Amino acid sequence: MAADRRGKVETLALRRRLLSNSCRLFYPEDPIKIVRGQGQYLYDEQGAEYLDCINNVAHVGHCHPLVVQAAHEQNQVLNTNSRYLHDNIVDYAQRLSETLPEKLSVFYFLNSGAYHGHLSSLIDISPYKFRDLDGQKEWVHVAPLPDTYRGLYQEDHPDPAGAYANEVKRVVSSVQEKGRKIAAFFVESLPSVAGQIIPPAGFFQEVAEHIHGAGGVFVADEIQVGFGRVGKHFWAFQLQGEDFVPDIVTMGKSIGNGHPVACVATTQAVARAFEATGVEYFNTFGGSPVSCAVGLAVLDVLEKEQLQAHAASVGSYLMELLEEQKAKHPIIGDVRGTGLFIGVDLIKDEATRTPATEEANYVVSRLKDYYILLSTDGPGRNVLKFKPPMCFSVDNAQHVVAKMDAILTGEGVGSKEQLTMSVEPACSQDIGRSRVLARSLPGGAGTGSWWGGGGGGALGPRPALTSQTS
Ligand SMILES: Cc1ncc(COP(=O)(O)O)c(C=O)c1O
Numbered sequence: 001m002a003a004d005r006r007g008k009v010e011t012l013a014l015r016r017r018l019l020s021n022s023c024r025l026f027y028p029e030d031p032i033k034i035v036r037g038q039g040q041y042l043y044d045e046q047g048a049e050y051l052d053c054i055n056n057v058a059h060v061g062h063c064h065p066l067v068v069q070a071a072h073e074q075n076q077v078l079n080t081n082s083r084y085l086h087d088n089i090v091d092y093a094q095r096l097s098e099t100l101p102e103k104l105s106v107f108y109f110l111n112s113g114a115y116h117g118h119l120s121s122l123i124d125i126s127p128y129k130f131r132d133l134d135g136q137k138e139w140v141h142v143a144p145l146p147d148t149y150r151g152l153y154q155e156d157h158p159d160p161a162g163a164y165a166n167e168v169k170r171v172v173s174s175v176q177e178k179g180r181k182i183a184a185f186f187v188e189s190l191p192s193v194a195g196q197i198i199p200p201a202g203f204f205q206e207v208a209e210h211i212h213g214a215g216g217v218f219v220a221d222e223i224q225v226g227f228g229r230v231g232k233h234f235w236a237f238q239l240q241g242e243d244f245v246p247d248i249v250t251m252g253k254s255i256g257n258g259h260p261v262a263c264v265a266t267t268q269a270v271a272r273a274f275e276a277t278g279v280e281y282f283n284t285f286g287g288s289p290v291s292c293a294v295g296l297a298v299l300d301v302l303e304k305e306q307l308q309a310h311a312a313s314v315g316s317y318l319m320e321l322l323e324e325q326k327a328k329h330p331i332i333g334d335v336r337g338t339g340l341f342i343g344v345d346l347i348k349d350e351a352t353r354t355p356a357t358e359e360a361n362y363v364v365s366r367l368k369d370y371y372i373l374l375s376t377d378g379p380g381r382n383v384l385k386f387k388p389p390m391c392f393s394v395d396n397a398q399h400v401v402a403k404m405d406a407i408l409t410g411e412g413v414g415s416k417e418q419l420t421m422s423v424e425p426a427c428s429q430d431i432g433r434s435r436v437l438a439r440s441l442p443g444g445a446g447t448g449s450w451w452g453g454g455g456g457g458a459l460g461p462r463p464a465l466t467s468q469t470s
Pocket of ligand 1: 111112113114188221223224252253262
C-alpha cells in the first residue's frame, strides 16, 4: 500500500503500536501526515500545501532535483565505504576546504551530527538533556549563555562580549583550582535550541584565548547554522570576525539536504593528536560515494542559485517586517537574527521579559491552521524560530508575517469574553480536526494571560566545557 493511501488515523495507530513514544511528533495533538516536499513547501496526504519555515535540513529546498539526481546517478554506479580510493570523497573534502579558513584542512565524514543527546558522553555535555537525567558530571562545566536579551549581560552593557568571555575565564579558573584541566569548549556558533541567540561579536576570540591558555580546544557546532544560512558569511562562526578560527567545526543537517551526511573539520594539529592515539577512525556510511556526491551537489546548488546572498536579502526583509510587528504588538520583546536564522522572542511584559510560553505555542498552532509550519525554541519555549529552506521567498515572508499579525491582533475576535478557548472533541474518523471555536491573543504583553501559568521550563543548552583530571 502506498504510504499516502493509508488514512492518517491508521498511520497514527500503527505508529503508536510500532514506534516508541520517545519518538515525538510535531503537533502531537493533531499530527500532520506529510507525503511530499518541494522547495519550501510540504504536502499532506490530502494535497494541502504547507509553508515550511523550520526545516533547515532541506537547505536548498525539499527534494531539490539536482541533489536527487546526483544521489540517483551515483547510486546506480557505486555506494560503498570509504576504505577504497574514490574521487568523490577527496573532491568533496577539497570543496569544503575552500569554504573554510586555511587552518581547517582535515576532514572526517560521518552520517549524523553526533547529537548532543544520544550518546551518554554527549548527553553529559548537554545541559538541556542532563538536567532531566543524572545531573551534571564533575567533568562538565556550563558557562552562561551569551544572551544579550535575557542573559546576565544585556544590550545596555558596554562590552557584553568581554563580560561573557570573563564568565568563561571564571569557569576555567575554578576548574583549574580543583586540579582539573580543560579539554574542550563546545558551543553552537549561534545557539539555536537555546532560543536563536546571537553571541556578541568578539566573544569567541576571547573565549578561545582562555580555552587555549588552559590547553583546551574550541569546537564550533555549525550543524543548524552553517552553509550560508546566516547570509553574510558561509559559516556562522565567521560572524565573530575574520580573526576567529575554531579548532574543530561540526557540520550536519543542511550539508546533505536530507541525505544522512555529516562532517568534522579540524586542524592538522588536532588531527595529528588523534592519529597519535593509534585509534582508527571509521564510520560505515560516512564519506560514501553517494554521500559525497550529494554533498557536492548541495554546494553546487548553493553557488548556482546564490542562496547565501538570497538568505541575506530575504532574511533582512523578514527581519524588517518582524520589527514592524514588534512595534505594533508588545508581546514581541525581541526580534533577532541574521540571514534566514531568526528568532521572535515573545514575552509577558517588558519589565521582566518573562517568556510567553503558552502564547508562543498558541501562535504556532494557529499558524498551522493557516498551513504555515513554525516552531518554538529556547529554555522558555517562547521564541518563534525561523530557519526555513534557503529558497524561502519575499512572498513567503509577507505571507507568514501577515498571518502572524492577524493572530496577534486577535483575528477580529474582540471581547475578552470571546477569548475563552473551546475545543470540540476530535472524532475518531478525523483525528486532529478538532475545532477551536473562539480564539484570540490577549491585548498584549502585561495585560494578564487567559492561559494562566507561564514561562520558565528546563534550561536550554548553553556552552559546555569539559575537563580532565590532571
Ligand atoms: C546544534 C545541533 N548539533 C548537533 C545535532 C546532531 O545532529 P544529528 O541528529 O544528525 O546527530 C543537532 C540535531 O538536532 C543539532 O541541532
